[in-house]
Amino acid sequence: MPIALTSEVQVSLRSRIRSSAWILAVIAIATTPAHAQRPTAAPLASVDGITITADDLDAVIGTVTWPLDERLYQIRKQALDALIKQRLLEREAARRKVSLQSLIDTEITSKVAPVTDDEIDAKAKTDSSQSRDEIRKSLLKEKVAIQLTKFVATLERKSSVRVMLDQPHAPRSMGRRDRSRCVAAGPGQGRRPVRRRR
Numbered sequence: 001m002p003i004a005l006t007s008e009v010q011v012s013l014r015s016r017i018r019s020s021a022w023i024l025a026v027i028a029i030a031t032t033p034a035h036a037q038r039p040t041a042a043p044l045a046s047v048d049g050i051t052i053t054a055d056d057l058d059a060v061i062g063t064v065t066w067p068l069d070e071r072l073y074q075i076r077k078q079a080l081d082a083l084i085k086q087r088l089l090e091r092e093a094a095r096r097k098v099s100l101q102s103l104i105d106t107e108i109t110s111k112v113a114p115v116t117d118d119e120i121d122a123k124a125k126t127d128s129s130q131s132r133d134e135i136r137k138s139l140l141k142e143k144v145a146i147q148l149t150k151f152v153a154t155l156e157r158k159s160s161v162r163v164m165l166d167q168p169h170a171p172r173s174m175g176r177r178d179r180s181r182c183v184a185a186g187p188g189q190g191r192r193p194v195r196r197r198r
Contacts, residue, residue: 062171069168080165085148088155108147115139 041053058065093103115136123135130138 058171066168066170073165073168077165080163084156084161084163085152088152088159088161091159092155107151108144112140112143112147115143 041055043051043053044057045052089103090100093100096103098106119139120132120135123139124130124132127135
């Protein structure tokens with residue numbers, strides 16, 4: 001039996017998938033790495049006939065731009081993951097000869113247990129800034145996301161999914177000590193330098 005707000009959650013899920021696809025397309029076009037755009041060491045300037053190439057510039061600014069490249073990679077990876085989920089769901093719906101909405105109703109929303117008052121009370125104790133209705137909606141979205149992840153994982157095991165997105169490498173000019181002083185800044189936040197106190 002589908003739970004209340006099923007259409008809200010489904011609309012939210014579809015909206016996220018669509019927006020992720022657009023984000024990936026825009027990022028892919030706007031931020032194609034410089035090395036993929038130029039055949040080899042594109043000249044950027046010359047001084048008395050001596051060329052300064054893109055590789056020369058990258059060697060100088062690589063340590064500055066690497067954290068940005070790392071963050072961009074995280075954004076692209078999240079958008080790619082959303083597109084993979086969307087394709088897996090679409091293919092499964094086509095295989096079953098049902099609509100995507102019907103598949104989501106059957107395999108995701110119908111299997112999500114309703115949010116209980118105890119769950120709302122427990123969340124309200126830790127976050128008093130939200131109303132009970134906001135907490136209920138939030139908990140429901142969490143449950144739907146968990147069920148979606150489980151279902152997509154079963155589809156992934158049945159399919160051949162190959163991800164070819166390359167993670168950026170730290171520039172050679174950034175020594176191992178510099179790279180090791182970078183730590184994860186949090187989910188989807190790339191890496192940030194750690195300052196050591198003396």
